[in-house]
Amino acid sequence: MNRSWMLSRNTALSNRLLVLLIFAGLTLGAADFSQAASPRARSGVAPRLVASTCGSNGAMLRQYRSQHFLLNTDLPDDQARVQLAKLESVVGFATDYWKRPCPGLIECYVADRVSSWPDAALPHPLARISMVHIGGATVTVANGSARKSAPRALFFARADEGIAEHESVHAYCLQAFGATGPTWYKEGMAEVGCYCGQSTHAVGVPPSYVDFFRANPRQTIREIVSQGKSTADISQSLREIVAEESSQQRGRQIPLSFWTEDDTRKVQQARELYRWNWSLCHFLCYNPNYASRFRRLGQSYVSNQQRSFEDEFAEVAWQVEFEYDFFLRHIGVGYRVDLTAWDWVTRPSKLPRNKRLQVRVVADRGFQATALALTAGEQYRYRCEGAWKVGLNEPLTDAAGGQNGRGRLVGVVQRGAELSEAFALGDSGVFTAPADGHLYARCEDDWTELADNAGSVILTLRRE
Ligand SMILES: [Zn+2]
Structure with a gap:
């Protein structure tokens, strides 16, 4: 040529x-x-x-x-x-x-x-x-x-x-x-x-x-x-x-x-x-x-x-800044912004003492809204039913999780643009609300490895 x-x-x-x-x-x-x-x-x-x-x-x-x-x-x-x-x-x-x-x-x-x-x-x-x-x-x-x-x-x-x-x-x-x-x-x-x-x-x-x-x-x-x-x-x-x-x-x-x-x-x-x-x-x-x-x-x-x-x-405006900041805090190869998107639709409300609240928490998502408005310092009793796993080849566990805390139920409190530190929950127990705000919960796992999780638990909550 x-x-x-x-x-x-x-x-x-x-x-x-x-x-x-x-x-x-x-x-x-x-x-x-x-x-x-x-x-x-x-x-x-x-x-x-x-x-x-x-x-x-x-x-x-x-x-x-x-x-x-x-x-x-x-x-x-x-x-x-x-x-x-x-x-x-x-x-x-x-x-x-x-x-x-x-x-x-x-x-x-x-x-x-x-x-x-x-x-x-x-x-x-x-x-x-x-x-x-x-x-x-x-x-x-x-x-x-x-x-x-x-x-x-x-x-x-x-x-x-x-x-x-x-x-x-x-x-x-x-x-x-x-x-x-x-x-x-x-x-x-x-x-x-x-x-x-x-x-x-x-x-x-x-x-x-x-x-x-x-x-x-x-x-x-x-x-x-x-x-x-x-x-x-x-x-x-x-x-x-x-x-x-x-x-x-x-x-x-x-x-x-x-x-x-x-x-x-x-x-x-x-x-x-x-x-x-x-x-x-x-x-x-x-x-x-x-x-x-x-x-x-x-x-x-x-x-x-x-x-x-x-x-x-x-x-x-503040929601998108909040979520973008959350993304940068947890970013890694494999992170899914679609699986970790925040639920702004579910509105939280206080729970009367004689009532209980049930919500499903799935394993393959980030923090999920519970619709429960916490009051700082108050105690809440919780219990989970169901099983999940944190990977295709991982064993099924209850919400207490397995080794290294993976598979354990964890909570976090969101109020406006403020987010508390995550705190460990588990299969059942009592926790003290660390702040006023909306309780969110998730299955503990690496933030970059949520997609292959499976299963869900039903979380039951009531005030002490
Ligand atoms: Zn360019």
Whole structure:
């Protein structure tokens, strides 16, 4: 094969490339490769090799076509096909989420060894410097054939760490809607899309994310949505680099030496913000208390209507902060925000001395409302009937639980945004209410391992 197809299309592109937007593409840990064949993967058009050419240093550059992507890459054939399957999976997630099909093809450049790609094989003067120093970037390309239609999106990405998947969410939003929303939203959702492989919506980010959340002071939702423009700083750096470029260099790649230590610092700062962005978007996407509200807000973002977060969540402002904080306290790989969503519907009431209250507590959920309003210092007698287990291969136990406290009934008292420390209960006994408020109860287990629990107990409560 000759390389003329790339040279000629690249020359044509460089004349009409219009950088409307540049999104720095950063992802942190390694994406889970095992998710490539996720249930979301679209079979649509089978990936097929369109062209191949030999780059410098013997690099073989190939072009593949799948249902939504035109992929230019130096990855070996098998890895290129896996990459395409992952990209299609992400577009499947995006199409399901934003309810709009992806129009046309998204052109992308995924480089395993970008140093061996000739300038002429790269689609944009910033492609090499973006891939080396940032990870990737998405740009828009004026759609010459149809003036009124949305611009086409194009991205370039280093072939690691889920960068291409992250960029593909930006590209989808631009191509489908022409907009991506505020920075915290667009980067958070790009990360959600990158790690969307599990149909259960369990937290599936690399463990380094979890370490990060445990090591740093928790951010509030208010802080995250008002964080400003992390990637705008990086985009500004890129624009300044382009502005510095002399006219003689037009059409060639920007030298890597144009990148500064200050640029690197901005990228590192943005990486940290991306983690907060992901955590908030993941939480709001999958917690059933807020998912539809968040989707509505997101639809307004990508439609350029830009409703405010504060307006959309005004009715549940303290509840959503309460639950997001709870999520960050207990986050781990495998955590399910759907199984741990707080029950705000059940209203608690005081229990007359001659009455008793019965409530079912299931093993595979977080804290569950009992409808009992406790009075601090008062004593309550309780008893459980039934059995449960804290894993597929774990033994059935009563609410006293097994070793290490797993499987034991525990309680917590919630009053407004205040939550007491959890306190051990068990199969039967008497406890003293540690605070005024609504009693919630659950089966003690690792917060990341609730889904495989089974069984339930009937908890009977009465005042002493
Ligand atoms: Zn991004």
